[in-house]
Amino acid sequence: MDFVTHASRLRRKRGVPRRHLLLGLAFAAAACGPATQPPDPAPASSGVLEFTGSWNGLGSRHTISLGAERAGSIVDLKGTMLLAGSGRPGVGFQSEVIGLTDSDTGFQGRSVWTDEHGDQVFSSLTGEGTAAKNRIAGTILSGTGRYAGMTGSYEFSWQWVMEGEEGGTVHGRAIDLHGRVRGAAGAGESKP
Numbered sequence: 655m656d657f658v659t660h661a662s663r664l665r666r667k668r669g670v671p672r673r674h675l676l677l678g679l680a681f682a683a684a685a686c687g688p689a690t691q692p693p694d695p696a697p698a699s700s701g702v703l704e705f706t707g708s709w710n711g712l713g714s715r716h717t718i719s720l721g722a723e724r725a726g727s728i729v730d731l732k733g734t735m736l737l738a739g740s741g742r743p744g745v746g747f748q749s750e751v752i753g754l755t756d757s758d759t760g761f762q763g764r765s766v767w768t769d770e771h772g773d774q775v776f777s778s779l780t781g782e783g784t785a786a787k788n789r790i791a792g793t794i795l796s797g798t799g800r801y802a803g804m805t806g807s808y809e810f811s812w813q814w815v816m817e818g819e820e821g822g823t824v825h826g827r828a829i830d831l832h833g834r835v836r837g838a839a840g841a842g843e844s845k846p
Contacts, residue, residue, distance in 0.1 A: 702836050703741025709810065709828035710734055711751060716822050720756070727755040731826070735767055743801060743835050744769045753779060761790065773799030777808075788812050790828075794835060808833025 711731030720726050735747040746769070753763025763779035775797045781790035794806040810828035817824050 702834050703739075703743075704834050705737045705739040705742035705808075705832065707735060707737035707742070707828075707831045709736075709749060709831055710825070711749065711827070712823075712825045713751075714822045715817075715824045720758075723757075725757045729753045729755065729763070729824070731824070741835065743775060743797075743804060743806075744773075746770065747775070751779065765792065771799065773797065773801055775801045775804065781812075792833070794833075803837045804835055805837055806833055806835035 711733035713729065713731035713733075715727050715729045717725050717727040729751065731749075731751045733749050735749045737743065737745060737747075744767075747767035749765060749767050751763055751765045753761055755761045761779065761781045765777045765779055767775040767777075775794060777792045777794045779790055779792050782788060788811050790810055790812055792808045792810075794804060794808070796802070797804045808831065810831040812826055813829050814824060814826045
């Protein structure tokens with residue numbers, strides 16, 4: 655406190671403008687503050703970025719009987735995918751999936767994710783496709799725009815939330831969606 659009183663008397667005697675005094679005090683306070691450490695350098699990256707997320711889809715399913723204990727289905731779903739994590743390729747996507755399920759041989763499908771700029775991610779899907787074993791694996795094949803050159807993989811379990819009897823209307827969601835991507839120039843960044 656003595657420093658401030660002394661500075662005030664100096665200002666009056668020598669005509670030091672008040673703004674210079676305040677500026678000097680600010681610099682003095684900053685110089686006396688705690689030392690700051692430079693940020694740690696980013697760890698060496700293997701170029702693989704990880705993400706988690708949620709995925710919901712609504713659409714149709716057409717099923718035919720392939721005998722007493724076997725069925726085949728065609729699914730066509732559209733929905734939304736939201737991704738989290740520093741390695742996510744993007745935040746939100748409109749998603750489309752088409753696929754064929756055979757209760758004996760499993761699921762084969764294709765997926766397109768489209769972001770708000772129209773850039774797309776293309777992937778293939780495979781899995782068991784049965785109620786008891788519904789783990790699905792996705793392989794990212796390529797992309798457009800900021801996702802050009804991106805490859806990767808993801809997996810999830812699919813849960814049917816609603817199955818309408820008329821018209822084959824279905825609604826489902828991904829459980830425990832997580833994956834990894836490599837090679838996209840814009841992965842993990844948001845586009846201005």
